[in-house]
Amino acid sequence: MNAFASDLDRTLIFSQRMLAAYGADGTEECIELLDGKPVSYISPTTKAILKQINEDMFFIPVTTRTIEQYKRIRLFQEDIVPEYAITSNGGTILKRGAVWKEWTLHVQELLQHSTPLEEMIKKVAALDDSKWIKKIKPGDGMFFYLILDTERFSPDRFIELRELSDHLGWQVSLQGRKLYFIPKILNKWTAVHHLRDELGLSDIYTAGDSILDAGLITNGTYGIAPLHGEVVEDSLAFNKTQEAGIKASEEIVESVQSRYRNVGAKR
Numbered sequence: 252m253n254a255f256a257s258d259l260d261r262t263l264i265f266s267q268r269m270l271a272a273y274g275a276d277g278t279e280e281c282i283e284l285l286d287g288k289p290v291s292y293i294s295p296t297t298k299a300i301l302k303q304i305n306e307d308m309f310f311i312p313v314t315t316r317t318i319e320q321y322k323r324i325r326l327f328q329e330d331i332v333p334e335y336a337i338t339s340n341g342g343t344i345l346k347r348g349a350v351w352k353e354w355t356l357h358v359q360e361l362l363q364h365s366t367p368l369e370e371m372i373k374k375v376a377a378l379d380d381s382k383w384i385k386k387i388k389p390g391d392g393m394f395f396y397l398i399l400d401t402e403r404f405s406p407d408r409f410i411e412l413r414e415l416s417d418h419l420g421w422q423v424s425l426q427g428r429k430l431y432f433i434p435k436i437l438n439k440w441t442a443v444h445h446l447r448d449e450l451g452l453s454d455i456y457t458a459g460d461s462i463l464d465a466g467l468i469t470n471g472t473y474g475i476a477p478l479h480g481e482v483v484e485d486s487l488a489f490n491k492t493q494e495a496g497i498k499a500s501e502e503i504v505e506s507v508q509s510r511y512r513n514v515g516a517k518r
């Protein structure tokens with residue numbers, strides 16, 4: 252059996268902010284509400300192909316979202332229901348919606364060897380001299396992210412935080428006005444690799460847009476990033492789409508589907 256292990260936000264699904272930045276044709280479908288307000292969307296083309304992919308192989312969402320944030324996406328609870336999903340940047344594996352406890356225990360053990368979460372939050376908060384932090388948000392007890400005041404946040408500050416984190420065994424990823432701090436030990440590919448062994452997966456197609464997806468993209472049998480991705484800015488060595496924004500998601504699922512169909516035909 253094969254799998255398509257893919258990041259969600261800015262890869263397959265998009266916020267209003269992203270639609271506004273890169274354009275949309277108005278056919279996009281709302282798939283997530285927060286406090287009654289629409290917050291994320293999918294292209295109908297992407298949805299239809301993804302549905303087919305989920306029937307042909309394992310479609311494994313691999314997201315930095317917390318468990319709660321992942322479950323809020325109606326699409327993956329109702330229309331396309333993946334058997335496995337990876338949340339919390341690899342910290343949690345969900346099997347039919349339930350936490351795979353052995354994996355969580357394994358991750359907690361690994362995290363013992365990393366700079367503790369509380370210590371990282373303290374160090375980062377201590378640098379908030381000009382009030383560029385709007386909020387500090389927890390991530391399932393394993394990581395955290397900041398909501399930034401982007402007007403007050405500078406590229407120099409970002410570099411400073413990246414160096415500080417790197418030194419302490421953490422990594423940062425800037426996604427719009429959210430700045431993620433994640434222990435390096437917590438990564439998406441490690442969780443996918445575990446599923447590969449457990450499920451005996453052969454080919455794993457992967458996609459993602461951020462620095463946090465780099466390992467996922469490079470370790471997959473075939474990995475691709477959307478043109479607008481943070482990961483593409485960081486390195487040129489990735490397969491990437493021709494277009495940016497929601498259109499990129501269509502290219503991603505189309506390229507994955509045509510690849511596995513081709514491979515299947517040759518066998």
Ligand SMILES: [Mg+2]
Pocket residue numbers: 258259260261262459460461
């Ligand atoms: Mg993403």
